[in-house]
Structure formats: C-alpha cells, structure tokens
Amino acid sequence: MRTGKGLGIVDGMASGKLVIVPSRASLRSEAEKAADPPHELDMFLEARNVALQQLRLLQEQSAAALGKDQAAIFEAQAMMLMDEDFEEVVSSLILEKNLSARQAVRAGGEKIAALFLGMEEERMRSKSADVLDLVQRLYLILSGQTETPVLPSEAFILLASELNPGELMQWRSPLLQGIVLSRGSAHSHLAILAAAMKIPCIIAADIEPDQAFENTVLALDATAGIFYLDPEVKFMSNFKQKLRQEGSNGQIPGDLRFYSPQGEEIEVLANIGSPEELDPVLQKNCHGVGLFRSEFLFMGRRELPSEEEQFELYRRLATGMEGKKVVIRTLDIGADKDAPCLDLTKEENPALGNRGIRLCLQREDLFRTQLRAVCRAATYGNLMLLVPMLISVDELLRVKGLLHEIQQELRHEGLEVPDLPLGAMIETPASVMLCKELSAEADFLSIGTNDLTQYTLAVDRQNAALAPFYQQTHPAVLRMLREVIRAAKAEQIPCSICGELAHDTRHTAMLLEMGFSAFSMAPVHIPGFKKFLHEHYPCSEPSL
Amino acid sequence: MKSFTHTIADPLGIHARPAALLVKTASAFCSTIILHHGDREISAKKMIALMSLGLKQGNKLEIHIEGEDEVQAIQAMKKILEEQL
Numbered sequence: 001m002r003t004g005k006g007l008g009i010v011d012g013m014a015s016g017k018l019v020i021v022p023s024r025a026s027l028r029s030e031a032e033k034a035a036d037p038p039h040e041l042d043m044f045l046e047a048r049n050v051a052l053q054q055l056r057l058l059q060e061q062s063a064a065a066l067g068k069d070q071a072a073i074f075e076a077q078a079m080m081l082m083d084e085d086f087e088e089v090v091s092s093l094i095l096e097k098n099l100s101a102r103q104a105v106r107a108g109g110e111k112i113a114a115l116f117l118g119m120e121e122e123r124m125r126s127k128s129a130d131v132l133d134l135v136q137r138l139y140l141i142l143s144g145q146t147e148t149p150v151l152p153s154e155a156f157i158l159l160a161s162e163l164n165p166g167e168l169m170q171w172r173s174p175l176l177q178g179i180v181l182s183r184g185s186a187h188s189h190l191a192i193l194a195a196a197m198k199i200p201c202i203i204a205a206d207i208e209p210d211q212a213f214e215n216t217v218l219a220l221d222a223t224a225g226i227f228y229l230d231p232e233v234k235f236m237s238n239f240k241q242k243l244r245q246e247g248s249n250g251q252i253p254g255d256l257r258f259y260s261p262q263g264e265e266i267e268v269l270a271n272i273g274s275p276e277e278l279d280p281v282l283q284k285n286c287h288g289v290g291l292f293r294s295e296f297l298f299m300g301r302r303e304l305p306s307e308e309e310q311f312e313l314y315r316r317l318a319t320g321m322e323g324k325k326v327v328i329r330t331l332d333i334g335a336d337k338d339a340p341c342l343d344l345t346k347e348e349n350p351a352l353g354n355r356g357i358r359l360c361l362q363r364e365d366l367f368r369t370q371l372r373a374v375c376r377a378a379t380y381g382n383l384m385l386l387v388p389m390l391i392s393v394d395e396l397l398r399v400k401g402l403l404h405e406i407q408q409e410l411r412h413e414g415l416e417v418p419d420l421p422l423g424a425m426i427e428t429p430a431s432v433m434l435c436k437e438l439s440a441e442a443d444f445l446s447i448g449t450n451d452l453t454q455y456t457l458a459v460d461r462q463n464a465a466l467a468p469f470y471q472q473t474h475p476a477v478l479r480m481l482r483e484v485i486r487a488a489k490a491e492q493i494p495c496s497i498c499g500e501l502a503h504d505t506r507h508t509a510m511l512l513e514m515g516f517s518a519f520s521m522a523p524v525h526i527p528g529f530k531k532f533l534h535e536h537y538p539c540s541e542p543s544l
Numbered sequence: 545m546k547s548f549t550h551t552i553a554d555p556l557g558i559h560a561r562p563a564a565l566l567v568k569t570a571s572a573f574c575s576t577i578i579l580h581h582g583d584r585e586i587s588a589k590k591m592i593a594l595m596s597l598g599l600k601q602g603n604k605l606e607i608h609i610e611g612e613d614e615v616q617a618i619q620a621m622k623k624i625l626e627e628q629l
Contacts, residue, residue: 072561079564079591086592115596127595338555338601346602 002229006205007467008222009186013243014178014200015219015236019152020209021160021167032100040094044101047141051081054137058169065172066196073130073165073189081134086112102142109135129188133164151175157218159209165189172197178220180205180227186464202227224506257540258533260512266533269327269520271498275313278320282523285530288325290446290520291386291498292317294370295332298339304366305341310373318381325382327423327446327520328374330367330399332356332388342366351460356389361398371406378418386423386446391430393437396422400441427451432480439491446520447484449499453477472501478510485515496520505532545610546618550625557600562628567591569624575611577621588621599629 034040055078063071080086089111093104113128113135148170157178158171168179168190179194184203194201200222207213207229219228219239228235258266269290270282278289297305297313317326333339334355335347342363347353360367374385387399400422407417424431424438427448431438439445449472454461456476459469471477481497488495496518501507503525511519521529533539554562570577570588577588581603586593588607599605607625609617 069561072564076561076564076591079567080595083590083592084587085590112592131592336555338553340553 001231001235004206004227004229006180006202006222006225006227007186008200008202008225009184009191010179010194010199010201011223012178012198012200013219013221013223013239014157015217015239015243016155016157016175016177017152018159018180018213018216018218019156019171020211020214021149021158021163021171022211023161023209032103034094034098034100037095037098040099040101040104041091043142044090044094044105044138047101047105047138048081048087050141051134051137052078054166055081058166061172062169062193066193070193070196073192077130077134077166080130081138102139105138105142106135109138129164133166136164137166157220159207159213159218161209163190165193168193168197178218178222180207180218180220182206182208186467256530256534258530258537259539260517260537262512262515264517266512266537267496267518268526268529268533269325269496269498269518270523270526271520272523275316275320277523278317282526283321283324285526286324286523287518288321288327288382289317290327290496290518292326292328293332294328294330295337295339298331298333298337298341300338300340302340304369307369307373307376310370311376314374314377314383315380318377318383321381323382325384327384327386329386329388329425330357331360331370333359351454357387357395357399358389361395364402367402368406371403372410375403375406375410375417375420376415378420379416384421384423384444386425388425388448389428390424390426390438391428393434393441396424396438396441426484427455429456429480432484435484435487436490439487439493442493444493445484445488445495447481447495447497447499449477449481449497449501452480452499456480472499472504473507473510481511481516482514489515494518503529505529508532509536545608546614547606547608548618548622550605550607550622550629552599552601552603552605552629554629555601557603558594558597558629562624563591563594565628566621566624567594569620570617573609573611573613573617573620575609575614575617577617578608580606580608 055074059071059074059078062074086108089108090104093099093108094101099107109131113131116128116131151171151173152175155175155177157180158176159180161182162184163179163181176199179199179201181203182205184190186203200220202220202222202225205227207227216230217236219231219236221227231239260266267287269288270286271291272278272289273293274296297310314328332355333342334350334353335344336350354362374383377383387396390396403420403422410417421443423444423446424442425446425448426432426435450461453470453472453474457469457471457474459466461470485495495516497511497516498520502519503521519529552558567589578585579588579594579597581597581599584597586597588594607621609621611617
C-alpha cells in the first residue's frame, strides 16, 4: 500500500478502481501550412458547429442533472466559441498566414488565453482555462478524435493531471466515486462541478496519472486529504465500513445526547444564513442555532430592511427553533459585500475595513432598527445577540448601553421585553488579548476561528496560493483558543466555536480536552459530526 | 443615440453567468451597443471582449446604444445590468 496526500476540495470518502485520464493531447505546435485556405476555413466553421452542438448537449445535461449555475459554465464557453472576435482571429490566421484550421485554432485560442492570463485578477486569469478547453475541443474535432470514453462497469475513481468541466461531464456515471488530480485548482470550474455532483475530490495529489495505475484500487479520504493506493484487504474492509457509516444509512438519531470525557454535554449547533435553512430535521438534530448571519437581509437590495421585516424574520427563527437557542449575530458586513442599501464606500482592503460592529456603531440608526427588532422578537423564543469584529471592551459596552436604552424604550411603549444575553465574538487578535475583560462584560463568547486564523497569521483566506499558510491549528491560534476558554471558564460563561475548525473531527478530541463543548457548524456537517461523536464518546437517550 | 451609466455592484465583478446573459440580451437587438470603460470601448455582443474588460465591483460602465430598436434595447440592458451586475 502506498499513502499519499493532496488538497481536498470536495469532502467525502470514496473507493474504487483507478481510471487514468491521459494528459491533454499535447497540441502539436509546428506550423502546418494549408494548401487550400478557403477549405481550411470551411473546416474550422464546420468544427465550430460540431463543438457548439457538444456544448449545447453538455449544457442541457448539466442543467438537468446539476442546475442552472453549473450549466452556465458551458453556456459561457459556447458564447466564447461563437464570438466574432474569435472567428476573426482564427480566419485571419488561416487566410493571411496560411495556417491549417487546427493550427489557427490553437494559435488564435492561445492568443486570447494569454490576454486573460495577463489580467491582474486571479479569477479572470482562470478564464484562460475556458478558452484553452475550447481550443482542445476544436483541435480534437479537427483531428478526427471525438470518441467518448468507455465508462467502466464497476466503481471507479478518476486520476488525471488536470480535468476540464467537459471531460468530467463525459465521465459522469453513478459509478464515478472520486477524483484525484495531480495538478488542478480549487477555484476552477471543475471544482464547482465536482462539488455540485458531490464527488469527493483532491487536487495537488502526489501521484502522477501513470497508465501503470490503471485498475489499481484506491481509497480516498478527501476530507482528510489522504489517499491509499493498492490498500491491503484488511485496511479496505475497515475503510469500507467507515464509508458506509459516512453514507446516509448510518443516520444517528437526532435527539441522542453526547458527553465529553469531562462529563459535559457536547452541544452541536448550526450556522445558518437565512430562515429557509431552518427545517424540522435541523430543528431536531441540533441544540440550536449557534450563528445566524443577519447580513443576507441587507444584501443585494437598495432599501434597508424595516424594523417590521426584521422582526418578522427573527420571530420566525425564534418560534421555528421551539425554545432552543438562536444566536443572532448583528450585521457583519463590509465593503466586500454587495449591499447597495448600505451605500458603503469602496475600500482597497475590506477585510481590515469599516465592517462589523465598527460600521454599526457609526450608523446607529441602522443598528437601532436591528436591535429593536431582535428585542421585540425575543419574547417568542430563546434569542441571543452576538457582536462581531470587536477590538475593544468599549465597543461591547457601547452596544450594551444602546441595548439597555432600547429595552427601556420598548418597555415605555408597553411591550414585554425579556432579557437578551449579549455575546462577544472573538475573531480578532485584540479581542483575544482582551478576553478576560470581555468575559467579565459579556454573557457568552463565540470564537470565529476562520477570521481569527486569517487575522492572526496575516493570511488572506481567499487567496488560494496561501492555502498552505492558512492553518486553523497553527500553534499561535491554538494558544489563543486556550486563553479564551480559560477566561470564559473563570467567569463561568459559555464559549462556543464557530468556524471551519468546529466540524473538523480531526481536532475535536483536542478541543474537548481544552474545555470546549459547543461546536457550531454548517447544517451539512452536522450528521457527520454526530456520527463521529457517536463512535468516540459516551451518549445517552433523551430524557423524555 | 441613447446612453446611460452603470456601476458594477456584484462583488464578484463580471463572471460567466451574468456575462453570458448580458451578451445574449445585447445580441437580441439590431442596435449597436457599445460599452465604454476607461479608455476602452467594446461591443456588448462580444463575449471575449466583454470578459477581457475584467470588470470589478465598483467599476463604472457607460453604455451607448444606437439603432432602430434603441428604446427597447436600453430598457433591456438596464434591466439586465441592474439585476445581474
């Protein structure tokens, strides 16, 4: 057995026999002269029609199987294909430079791809991959190589250096279990498609698509970023058992309770961004909502949401969770979000800009409306308020003051106003350094590990090139987590973890040992996380 | 000739799906539809040229439309830009 690593871009486990996808036909670049340029031009136009039909078909298939957004990848490619500029470039290469159709396609396409590659934004540069996909498609048609792959009749995993979206669609089959790429990019269209198809995938894997591996068994744990080539029988039966547990058949009853080695009940909470994500299953499966991102209320609209609109929404959340807690994070938005109603000034560096609580304290009118709506909705359930992006105790005190004022105001209006626990979100290094003081003032803490990691390590988490530096378990971050939980325990207030680290079961034992017992994660991770708890920690039936 | 300006609001700037919609919308009219951005001007009916502008959130576009169906074209272009970009 050989073990190797890669970067997981679609989580999950899989096993199957390897199918090697040969590297892209290296397109021959020697100049082929055309004996009859007008004929070559006709060939190009004909090949373009064939390519268009292929893309239309891919568009239909992906729309039906995956959805409109995925189909848009092929629609955009089809439009590039039919673009006048592309035709112009290629036909002038044929007619004026006497190139053969396929060489004109290659040269013209590479010219356009180079144009995208030269652009400053990483995302725009990836457009060059779309153009090169088109070039390859046309080149193969013009070379008479258009056969589609023969799909295997047993479970298989694709191994390639790179794969384009069109190629992946050709391999689509219920038997396709996983994808291993020796190169690849986390921000490619392929990544989007694989995620939509829910096929576990790793990139940058340390294995080359060598024909010798064809039909070799591979076990893939994309969540952990590990693969096992040609595993022993015993290992495989173990792996398959885990695989089964991961599948939907091993559902853990929603109301089972789990306990940490210290005997504390482990809370599993949900991070959600809109009330639509609340469903009866989720309601039953978790201890509450650990993080409700209120931003979406403000996104993509020109008018601010009214107090009534917000009240209605928070009330729905409170009643929907039937008394379980719902932590509402106050507006956490900056210039990187599309919220025309806030009329934010464009910033060069929005991650360090006017965002979160800074913005709210500056725009008190806006903040008051949100606080009033939450206070009013609090009578319908168990609401809590969480303040993001804190860097000082003063900010928390100002929110507290404002909240008291509003509660008074509402009481004067004759409304019943229950207590509303106020929490501090710990996501800046400053808030960690001040965690003792913050714990003394707050009713609870919640650590946003994604931002805390980014701000502590000075690593932009959206920059794929920095992925190896973005370590949620960097010793500096772990020391911070320890400090924070210690401060929370000293003040006897709860402290939860939200952020990607919360559902990463490789670190759960360590976090429990530190003293954490509340983990808030995207609903999609809850079943897997509970399965992990079920395997490793004591549980008890609910006391009915 | 008709013209208007639009500021890109989509945080992702111009990407595959809205670009495709924009080109499709523009191509449905016989009027010439020209997008001005900085010192560049391109036809809104050309996908590659549109993508090559590399529009980002906050970028300003000036749209000039001229032709028989410019009245309908301007409405359609405004709508698609407002909704998608």
